[in-house]
Amino acid sequence: MTSASPESPDRHVPSETATQDVTVRRAPNLIAFVATGAAVGAIVGLLVGALGPGALAYTRAAIIGFFLMSFLIGGAALGAVVGLVLDRISLKRARNVAAEVHEGGRRPGS
Template structure:
């Protein structure tokens, strides 16, 4: 890797930079908490439903399917609440750091004029 000072001043691209303070934090992925919560709700439903007597006309599989709607929904809601609580906590632990934003203009290619460049696909020039 070559250092910027080793390049000739003529061939250096034009660049501008600005320093600013930004807030950095580790934010949880709330959809992941919702999916895990839904799976836990399904597992809890699968464990609890067979503990109670089932109606012989309906059957256990239909009863588990019916109550899994409630279990999965409750698990998703609880997972979302846990994710939101952890997100709030991460906002309190955020740090301020100094960042540098640098915009670099590309160097022109030697011997190539803009008219010599290939046209965009689908465009017709004559």
């Protein structure tokens, strides 16, 4: 027994395409610059504190801790400045392009 079923209508809703201008640029990851600067600063601070001259008033651990934290904060600040300068440079190299925006329905070809 065969049943005749009517053809189902096409469920694809035609989509409207609009063109919109967008800005494209490569922006640096600022957190990576801050973390790298802090890590390099911590290593330099550790070396300066461990290899530098000692003092009678402070223990070697206190000297290492002071230089470690000082250079860590300075390295993080320097990394942030470098990241912000590179971000400013990326703004100058930004391009404006036209992008198609599909509203409603599916994208063409999917």
